[in-house]
Amino acid sequence: MEEDCFATQLIYGDGEFNGDGLESFIKKVNLTDCGLSYAVVAVMGPQSSGKSTLLNHLFKTNFREMDAYSGRSQTTKGVWIAKCIGIEPCTIAMDLEGTDGRERGEEDTTFEKQSALFALAISDIVLINMWCHDIGREHAANKPLLKTVFQVMMRLFSPRKTTLLFVIRDKTKTPFELLEPILREDIQKIWDAVPKPHGHENTHLSEFFNVDVVALSSYEEKEEKFKEEVAQLRQRFMHSISPGGLAGDRRGVVPASGFSFSAQQIWKVIKENKDLDLPAHKVMVATVRCEEIAGEKFNQLTLDKGWLALEKAVERGPIPGFGKKLSSILERYLSEYDSETIYFDEGVRNVKRQQLESAALDFLYPAYAAMLGHLHSKALENFKTGLENSLKKGEGFAASVRACKEYCILEFDQGCADAFVQLAGWDASKIKEKLQRDIDAHASSVCSAQLSELIVNYEKQLSTALTEPIESLLESGGRNTWASIRKLLKRETEAALLEFSSAVAGFDLDEAKITAMEQKIRDYARNVVERKVREEAGKVLIRMKDRFLMVFNHDTDSIPRVWTGKEDIKTITKDARSASLKLLSVMAAIRLDEKPDKIEKILFSSLMDETVALPSSENRSVATSSDPLASSTWEEVPPKDTLITPVQCKSLWKQFKAETEYIVAQAISLQEAHRQNNNWLPPTWAIVAMIILGFNELMLLLRNPLYLIVLFVVYLLSRAIWVQLNVDGDFRHGTLAALLSVSSRFLPTVMNILRRLAEEAGVPPAPQAPQQSQSVVSQSFRNQTPQLNPMPNWISESSVSSNISSTDEGVEYSSPNLIHRRTTNIQEAGNST
Numbered sequence: 001m002e003e004d005c006f007a008t009q010l011i012y013g014d015g016e017f018n019g020d021g022l023e024s025f026i027k028k029v030n031l032t033d034c035g036l037s038y039a040v041v042a043v044m045g046p047q048s049s050g051k052s053t054l055l056n057h058l059f060k061t062n063f064r065e066m067d068a069y070s071g072r073s074q075t076t077k078g079v080w081i082a083k084c085i086g087i088e089p090c091t092i093a094m095d096l097e098g099t100d101g102r103e104r105g106e107e108d109t110t111f112e113k114q115s116a117l118f119a120l121a122i123s124d125i126v127l128i129n130m131w132c133h134d135i136g137r138e139h140a141a142n143k144p145l146l147k148t149v150f151q152v153m154m155r156l157f158s159p160r161k162t163t164l165l166f167v168i169r170d171k172t173k174t175p176f177e178l179l180e181p182i183l184r185e186d187i188q189k190i191w192d193a194v195p196k197p198h199g200h201e202n203t204h205l206s207e208f209f210n211v212d213v214v215a216l217s218s219y220e221e222k223e224e225k226f227k228e229e230v231a232q233l234r235q236r237f238m239h240s241i242s243p244g245g246l247a248g249d250r251r252g253v254v255p256a257s258g259f260s261f262s263a264q265q266i267w268k269v270i271k272e273n274k275d276l277d278l279p280a281h282k283v284m285v286a287t288v289r290c291e292e293i294a295g296e297k298f299n300q301l302t303l304d305k306g307w308l309a310l311e312k313a314v315e316r317g318p319i320p321g322f323g324k325k326l327s328s329i330l331e332r333y334l335s336e337y338d339s340e341t342i343y344f345d346e347g348v349r350n351v352k353r354q355q356l357e358s359a360a361l362d363f364l365y366p367a368y369a370a371m372l373g374h375l376h377s378k379a380l381e382n383f384k385t386g387l388e389n390s391l392k393k394g395e396g397f398a399a400s401v402r403a404c405k406e407y408c409i410l411e412f413d414q415g416c417a418d419a420f421v422q423l424a425g426w427d428a429s430k431i432k433e434k435l436q437r438d439i440d441a442h443a444s445s446v447c448s449a450q451l452s453e454l455i456v457n458y459e460k461q462l463s464t465a466l467t468e469p470i471e472s473l474l475e476s477g478g479r480n481t482w483a484s485i486r487k488l489l490k491r492e493t494e495a496a497l498l499e500f501s502s503a504v505a506g507f508d509l510d511e512a513k514i515t516a517m518e519q520k521i522r523d524y525a526r527n528v529v530e531r532k533v534r535e536e537a538g539k540v541l542i543r544m545k546d547r548f549l550m551v552f553n554h555d556t557d558s559i560p561r562v563w564t565g566k567e568d569i570k571t572i573t574k575d576a577r578s579a580s581l582k583l584l585s586v587m588a589a590i591r592l593d594e595k596p597d598k599i600e601k602i603l604f605s606s607l608m609d610e611t612v613a614l615p616s617s618e619n620r621s622v623a624t625s626s627d628p629l630a631s632s633t634w635e636e637v638p639p640k641d642t643l644i645t646p647v648q649c650k651s652l653w654k655q656f657k658a659e660t661e662y663i664v665a666q667a668i669s670l671q672e673a674h675r676q677n678n679n680w681l682p683p684t685w686a687i688v689a690m691i692i693l694g695f696n697e698l699m700l701l702l703r704n705p706l707y708l709i710v711l712f713v714v715y716l717l718s719r720a721i722w723v724q725l726n727v728d729g730d731f732r733h734g735t736l737a738a739l740l741s742v743s744s745r746f747l748p749t750v751m752n753i754l755r756r757l758a759e760e761a762g763v764p765p766a767p768q769a770p771q772q773s774q775s776v777v778s779q780s781f782r783n784q785t786p787q788l789n790p791m792p793n794w795i796s797e798s799s800v801s802s803n804i805s806s807t808d809e810g811v812e813y814s815s816p817n818l819i820h821r822r823t824t825n826i827q828e829a830g831n832s833t
């Protein structure tokens, strides 16, 4: 298939640049992929000098040629480009509008100069078409053209070394060897005549140009010869950019991918009549193009399928080989950038590469951070689980933390190494530090929790070991109570601390911390004691009354007292109160520090010595002028250890005495009642009067034994009825009640006695009377009990262990068991009676 040269108008006749056309042309001829392996050949010369014809024959292009039969009018307007067919590497031919054309007028040389400058700026080889007969002529047509070329050349600053190939058209019979020196001389003259910028005055033409000359036969007259010579010339364009080729030493080539932009910018600068600084232009082109390529690569990277998949996957969890995967994606686009920008200015492309790399890394970093986040979370979770399992197995805390931490950090390091992106060199040390901090924080919180649990356990243990024994010790409230409490506290605390020390050994704690915790346990134990003692101090009045009842109602052998009248109630009361006061002195202050105090002494001297056992109006009126209890603090006892202040003691004692007076009074009345019961005979004077006044009747009875027998039987019956009816007991609680009780039971009792007598005499018994009698007696006793116990409520509420019951012999304070036993005994006694 025949190749197309895609001839395109690059610059219109009016100077407008056809950017779109150029882009389209570049795509069609695949110029972008050529890198630096391309060449641009331009042709300039007088109008209608056969330039298009030459290019078409030389490069098999199809530039418009003038029809030879239609006259010498201009055919090429502006600048055209086409791809040279069959020339390697890719060569672009550029056909320029002819100079000194009559269409633009003699004076309008602006476009001519602009297009010449443009051709020189972008071409590697410039063909300068000239008629053979113009050589050596003073006013030859090519002279202004050459002048123009050299003048504009000065504006290119450091120009690329362009090859000027002078093509002599319509060569004559004058030998080429003679023509060439003349031409070169002409060129040199023109060069010398061109004003040069400062510093370039003596610059030689060869520094700017390679000058070559070729002569061709006339196309119109010797077409075959022309074609033959053109074919030979064509060969020189093959590999023209290789060393030794026509443009072998060219400089400052713009890479093919920047050709379009470069050409547009050059034309723009030329049009604006500004100086065309080619090196700066080159940098500018490189900058723009490298930026464009970098942007292109960055966009491609963001849409890369592999990257998108990786980004999605890393949201869910860690990815094995993350670093390698990310690196390969990144490197692919960077290497693409490198290959596409390789021919641009090295400095510029390196800068832009760094920018691309930096932008790409910024873009990719969140994925890496997410990856590290996963590694961090995973390592932390592993640490937590590992530590928990290790502790469950009973390993020491510190050893477990060390082993688990070491393992997890190692695992994290391996993960980081796997996620490491060589190119990025991202540092994972901050995350690692955070992981270490998090691990330490977790270990510390577990340690605190474990230690707290440990301490709580020992506190519970201490609380259990101390509470009840202390309550018991305080209840007994004796001389050695506080010594015993101190001993108990010390023993239990030491035991707990010993266990605690061995338990915390595995935590690797510093001495100060252990000491602090031990102190905490010590303080707790002390607090338990203090709390319990305060609680007990709040109940001191009840305790005192219990103690009072206990001492008052029991003898030295702890046997319940029976008030028979022989007891020394005064001494017993004093003893009981003394015991209660002793209890108050024990409860008055906390004595855990073994400091001596005078509380007991003060209390006894103030409260016991001012009073005697029995309350009396004289004692109550005694008042000391200086009251040691009129204070709210105890001497030598700090306020924090004071449980009951002296004033409170005084008030408590007053209340205590008021509430126990009744017991004492009742004991006295019971003693009195017992005495009366045992002394039922009438007074002596009555007996004497009865003997004197009833002497006659007595003698009558003594003389008649029948009366005596009858009297004896009546006495026996009366006595039996008396006993059976428990008349003594009934009358002890009021005459009316006794009369009612006796009258109601009189008849059944008589019947009962008669029935028994009949039984003794062999008469069958009446069925119901005895049972009724017995239940009446029993019921009668039960009815008596509440009447005998009209005590204040506090006794029945507080003194759980104490109750009062009554017997024939007197009153006693006893426990419910004793009451029950007593009741049973009485019932049994009633039955037996």
Ligand SMILES: Nc1nc2c(ncn2[C@@H]2O[C@H](COP(=O)(O)OP(=O)(O)OP(=O)(O)O)[C@@H](O)[C@H]2O)c(=O)[nH]1
Pocket: 046, 047, 048, 049, 050, 051, 052, 053, 054, 064, 065, 066, 067, 068, 069, 073, 074, 075, 076, 097, 098, 169, 170, 217, 218, 219, 220, 221
């Ligand atoms: N005498 C002579 N005439 C030629 C030669 N080559 C081409 N011509 C003729 O010159 C005329 C102009 O040819 P073009 O190739 O169009 O010339 P041009 O320089 O491209 O013309 P513009 O583009 O209009 O400046 C045509 O009629 C050609 O036949 C040649 O070698 N010698």
